[in-house]
Amino acid sequence: MLQHPCTAPQAPPTMKSGLSFLIAARRCEIDELDQLARTSELVGVIGRLVHALQRERGMSNVFLASQGGRFGEQRAPQIAECLALEQAVRAGFDQLEAENHRGVGPGNGARLFSRIAWVLPGLDALPALRRRIDALELKPAQSTAAFAKLVAGLLSVVFEAADGATDPEISRLLVAMFNFMQGKEFAGQERAFGAAALATGHGDEARRLQWLHLIESQERCFQVFGDFSGSAVLALWRERQSDSVLAELERMRRTGAGPGAPDAALSQAWFDCCTRRIDAMKTVEDRLAADLRALCDRKTAQARSELQAYQQLLDTLAPQTHGALFFDDADAQAAAPAQFGRHLERSVLDMVQEQSQRLQAMSDELDTVRASLNERKLVERAKGLLMAHRRMTEQEAHKMLRQTAMNQGRRLIEVAESVLSMADYLPAPDRAPPPLR
Amino acid sequence: MLQHPCTAPQAPPTMKSGLSFLIAARRCEIDELDQLARTSELVGVIGRLVHALQRERGMSNVFLASQGGRFGEQRAPQIAECLALEQAVRAGFDQLEAENHRGVGPGNGARLFSRIAWVLPGLDALPALRRRIDALELKPAQSTAAFAKLVAGLLSVVFEAADGATDPEISRLLVAMFNFMQGKEFAGQERAFGAAALATGHGDEARRLQWLHLIESQERCFQVFGDFSGSAVLALWRERQSDSVLAELERMRRTGAGPGAPDAALSQAWFDCCTRRIDAMKTVEDRLAADLRALCDRKTAQARSELQAYQQLLDTLAPQTHGALFFDDADAQAAAPAQFGRHLERSVLDMVQEQSQRLQAMSDELDTVRASLNERKLVERAKGLLMAHRRMTEQEAHKMLRQTAMNQGRRLIEVAESVLSMADYLPAPDRAPPPLR
Secondary structure, eight states, X not given: OOOOGGGSOOOOTTSOOHHHHHHHHXXXXXXXXXXXXXXXXXXXXXXXXXXXXXXXXXXXXXXXXXXXOSSHHHHHHHHHHHHXXXXXXXXXXXXXXXXXXXXOOOTTHHHHHHHHHHHHHHHHTHHHHHHXXXXXXXXXXXXXXXXXXXXXXXXXXXXXXXXXXXXXXXXXXXXXXXXXXXXXXXXXXXXHHHHHHHHHOBOOHHHHHHHHHHHHHHHHHHHHHHHTSOHHHHHHHHHHSOHHHHHHHHHHHHHHXXXXXXXXXXXXXXXXXXXXXXXXXXXXXXXXXXXXXXXHHHHHHHHHHHHHHHHHHHHHHTTTOSOTTTTTTTTSOOSOOOOTTHHHHHHHHHHHHHHHHHHHHHHHHHHHHHHTTHHXXXXXXXXXXXXXXXXXXXXXXXXXXXXXXHXXXXXXXXXXXXXXXXXXXSOOOSSOOOOOO | OOOOGGGSOXXXXXXXXXXXXXXHHHHHHHHHHHHHHHHHHHHHHHHHHHHHHHHHHHHHHHHHHTXXXXXXXXXXXXXXXXXXXXXXXXXXXXXXXXXXXXTOOOTTHHHHHHHHHHHHHHHHTHHHHHHHHXXXXXXXXXXXXXXXXXXXXXXXXXXXXXXXXXXXXXXHHHHHHHHHHHHHHHHHHHXXXXXXXXXXXXXXHHHHHHHHHHHHHHHHHHHHHHHTSOHHHHHHHXXXXXXXXXXXXXXXXXHHHSOBOOOHHHHHHHHHHHHHHHHHHHHHHHHHHHHHHHHHHHHHHHHXXXXXXXXXXXXXXXXXXXXXXXXXXXXXXXXXXXXXXXHHHHHHHHHHXXXXXXXXXXXXXXXXXXXXXXXXXXXXXXXXXXXXXXXXXXXXXXXXXXXXXXXXXXXXXXXXXXXXXXXXXXXXXXXOOOOOO
């Protein structure tokens, strides 16, 4: 004899209800926000280390160019500051790894850790680099390039943090911050390039083009920073860019890029002007870092108070929910008739629907913010293609792309797109290539 | 007196090296793969529950249409099967939540849990629904709509699992599987729609259009399934779609969509033909689930063996690494000269670079696979917009979009895009809307 359907065993009520998963979803968001707060903190420390390294790079440059005559004394405290910040950054990296062991690591852990794995040998190699600078064994350009490589590695960690953020508002701020830091780094490279150019004199079309490239790269970064920043930070940024410094900068850019005799005084004036500008940038960067912290705190607090409200509702509802309203709008009143607790259940269904729509909207917004990071990813992909198919180092691939952009007066991203679209025409790689598309 | 830079304190060697983070990145990937294996397992169980519910829906439909005359006996064992599978699905949900507590939950936990929160009240409401069917209190169409809503909720969990997958190969299979399951559900809806249409007779342009819509929706799903499937599964799919069943189906579709007298025999023949087709689909779905399991196992094993290789290298290298080669290609030999262990360090740098490029390529591939899910997201967004601005239920919003698509002979996605682009023209929502974009 067959059992009548209605007496068949039903799911035991001990199993978790829909509301528990509403809460679980909220808890996931809180975990992600906590994690983002820690990553954001690390980004702030990386920003300070990058700034210190940029200063050390500038001093080392002058130290080497003057054959040890200048900045010898100032280098030591600057290096001490770098070391202290390096310690803080390393501790932040280690903490991230420890959290990952505890299962509360970042969502894009693999890529973030891979970036960290890339930059750590650079930090390990700093003492040897400094010894060679002490011994005047390097040319200024070599020293500058080495520091630039290390800074690029640190910025790629920040980039990954921005790309992995799961909250669109925080992601916006991280994208703004990454672009500001990258723009500031281009400004630092321009400072070194211009100082060397003015000190050696002459100048040709190649110099003019490279200088222009550094200016354009900066401006594009600051453009994206502006697009993703709030009005308060933008006002600070405009205020800090004093008109007199900007006017002086533009005048020296115009004259410096053309031909001219070596001029140590002009080189020094250029360096000082750029330094004032970069130090002003630092205050904007500090403000961004503070805003980021405040935003993380605010979002976490809000999510926690919402979680509490859910939990209270769960305690009220637990005995009454049987999903009676689920089928209400499925063509007709297909399920149970009106009963006690109906309005509470309706509010739970509404909450689930609102949560789901909010999460979807967040995900859409996140896609939009992340799209701004695609430009860099395309350039990275084009570099990878060149490295695989033409056996280039990353440095060589980057130089080739940049050179092509300068020669053809195109943007780096355009050249990268051309390279990627021409992938089939490149010579086959002679060793097994990474799986590029 | 200032300290000489070279005697300044250095980062202690106890801090983690680049290679540790190479390993940490690999470990993240393994965690994600383990997690994907569990989610994939759940997707398989959901597929079986959906199939059982589709059968129950079909039986309930005939049971109600025949005023309890037919399928009364077969319903009981079918319901028992549904209950057993429901238990398994609920257990899978609970396990996911428990894992999240342990910090090994899915990356897109919030959205996945939100979908589960949405569908659980539907499972809770099933006993009441079945009681009303027993009591013949519902029309066939009401019962069918209720089951369809529940199945849609279960499929949205599968959708989220596919959208959250972090490995492109697994993501491809999940996308294929989601689309196959969704296509099969449209086939089930067509079975119910056609059976009712043939049993009641007559037929007009509206019926023809709705039938056409169900056919087109199916075909689009199977198209995406085909795009993302391997040749072996595709061969099975072609083999299982026997030509004779397909020919019979097409003939009945052609005659059924037009006007005609009520024909119980034809309705039964239609139902049987559709059922043969849907049961054949089930074997393809089972194969997809098995492939998914095998893929997860293979990928996890591969990642684990690679991790082991890294770990061995770490043991060999630990005392010798000082990042000596980091600056090698930064314009010149800026760091230390050649030394013992150099080739090992080179191989570590190569590994880091390869890992980084592989992760980037994976991420690019993932973006491509996920793009195929955007169509559904756009429709969801358009629905949300209508719900907020026109105070519609989800069901009403979906109906309105579908109706517009049918009337205008356009695809659902095209109508959704129009709605989204017209967002500014919609009446302002009278209550605070969810943050739609």
